[in-house]
Amino acid sequence: MLFDVRLPIGLLFLAIGLLVAGYGVLGPTTLSAGVNIDLIWGGVMAVFGAIMLALAALAKRGQLDPPPED
Numbered sequence: 453m454l455f456d457v458r459l460p461i462g463l464l465f466l467a468i469g470l471l472v473a474g475y476g477v478l479g480p481t482t483l484s485a486g487v488n489i490d491l492i493w494g495g496v497m498a499v500f501g502a503i504m505l506a507l508a509a510l511a512k513r514g515q516l517d518p519p520p521e522d
Contacts, residue, residue, distance in 0.1 A: 458504045458505070458508035459504075459505065459508040465501030466498055466501030469497030469500070469501055472490050473491055473494025473497075
């Protein structure tokens with residue numbers, strides 16, 4: 453059985469995204485053209501991590517019989 457890399461990637465991006473977004477909310481604001489960069493990119497990373505976790509969960513749930521190994 454192969455290792456599904458979506459799970460650790462999803463956890464990594466979700467954790468780092470939440471940390472960066474939290475820093476954007478609570479820390480000093482880093483503005484570029486009036487936009488809080490840390491908050492925006494933290495949210496993007498958190499959403500990407502959540503998508504990866506959802507795809508890993510769907511793949512795990514959808515596997516009824518693994519393919520036979522040679």
